[in-house]
Amino acid sequence: MAEALIKVAEGIIGQLAKPALQEIVLLWGVKGELDKLRNTVLSIKAVILDAEEKQAQNGAISDWLRKLTDVLYEADDLLDDFSTEVLQREVMTRNKKAKEVRIFFSKSNQLAYGLKMGHKIKAIKGRLDAIDVDKNRYKLEGRPRETQVTNSVRKTHGCVSVEAKYFIGREVDQKVIIERLLDSNIEENVSVLPIVGIGGLGKTTLAQYVFNDDKINSHFHKKLWVCISDDFDVERIVEKILENATGKKQEKLEMSTLINVLHKEIDEMRYLLVLDDVWNDNAEKWDKLKGSLLCGARGSRILVTTREKKVANISKTMEPHFLGGLNEEESWSLF
Known part of the structure; x- marks a missing residue:
């Protein structure tokens, strides 16, 4: 499970670094929230391997991992929505009539979407912050992710x-x-x-x-x-x-x-x-x-x-x- 969770976390971090996403979140005014989300995911990602190893001795850590799994997948879905929106705007810019593009990119449209996504980001980040705090209570420690290898293949x-x-x-x-x-x-x-x-x-x-x-x-x-x-x-x-x-x-x-x-x-x-x-x-x-x-x-x-x-x-x-x-x-x- 740890490898899968780390993979999801890495995917979230990678998506947050996309130049196209960075440009559009500046327009929506939610870049600060996404930067905080990235830092929290980085902090939690570092202790996932330790949590998996210790969960057998502490059932609360198993619950912690289950909560983390739910929130990380929700965050991943949210960023997929962002990416879809970015792509839709690119396509609209290239292919739609000028009037439709102006409506799509209107200030009211931008504000409404930015507010909606901003609320979703804050909600997910709030849940992740609580999970991040709990990692200290359980004394979870960061450790390097070892690369498993054989003679020819990971x-x-x-x-x-x-x-x-x-x-x-x-x-x-x-x-x-x-x-x-x-x-x-x-x-x-x-x-x-x-x-x-x-x-x-x-x-x-x-x-x-x-x-x-x-x-x-x-x-x-x-x-x-x-x-x-x-x-x-x-x-x-x-x-x-x-x-x-x-x-x-x-x-x-x-x-x-x-x-x-x-x-x-x-x-x-x-x-x-x-x-x-x-x-x-x-x-x-x-x-x-x-x-x-x-x-x-x-x-x-x-x-x-x-x-x-x-x-x-x-x-x-x-x-x-x-x-x-x-x-x-x-x-x-x-x-």
């Missing part, structure tokens, strides 16, 4: 974690991505292919099926998987990649030493690296990370999953694969 993400019968409507996407990853006509030693789509479309699951495909297994000498989320610290990412490559946790090393050790692991090897759930849109950070990975043999690939087109544009060397929604028949089948 255990909780790289291996397929859903039954094949629930992998519906993505067979064509899987085939296309595998063909592009195996394309021998690409001249670069290391190429980057982003998978782009909104939250909940199944980007990670699709990447898992690609990662574990027999053709992929036989083609690449080494496979690596790292979940990124909101933490795009280049040194930490290199550490995680190295942990995947060696199957053991690394001692704290200088960045230059980490890169040298990583190069020994992947030098002249054709590797596949999955960077799952990337939010970073800082080109300088991305270039620094990619620069440490260029020693692979020709045909090495980096597969990036992201919700953001801007992230894909910064990281890509191959055209991104955009993931659409399922058709009606596939949706009913999944349901």
Whole structure:
């Protein structure tokens, strides 16, 4: 449960950092509330692992986790509403008649929506604040989130974690991505292919099926998987990649030493690296990370999953694969 809660918290933090959302909340006058919400989620996220471990000895902590689960999912839904509103406004601006746009963006319309969302944000933040206070009463402590690794893959993400019968409507996407990853006509030693789509479309699951495909297994000498989320610290990412490559946790090393050790692991090897759930849109950070990975043999690939087109544009060397929604028949089948 802890991993799932941390993932939701990271998704909330990532959504709050979106430039488009930041711009629109300034217009609505609720940026201060969202900033406070982010700080509270960060504070609570740090103690989730400790809470999961201690709940067996203290039933009150189990209740605390249940309350936290409810509020985090409500916060996530609220931010989805925000994102939908932002998208709707972008579409209206591009496609609607000028009169309709003026009505949609009228001062009264903005004020009404801002007040409504402001009340919802304050209500959720109030509940989270109470949960945050309780964490001190239960003496919950922050601890680092350990990365579980095996010889080739982050255990909780790289291996397929859903039954094949629930992998519906993505067979064509899987085939296309595998063909592009195996394309021998690409001249670069290391190429980057982003998978782009909104939250909940199944980007990670699709990447898992690609990662574990027999053709992929036989083609690449080494496979690596790292979940990124909101933490795009280049040194930490290199550490995680190295942990995947060696199957053991690394001692704290200088960045230059980490890169040298990583190069020994992947030098002249054709590797596949999955960077799952990337939010970073800082080109300088991305270039620094990619620069440490260029020693692979020709045909090495980096597969990036992201919700953001801007992230894909910064990281890509191959055209991104955009993931659409399922058709009606596939949706009913999944349901």
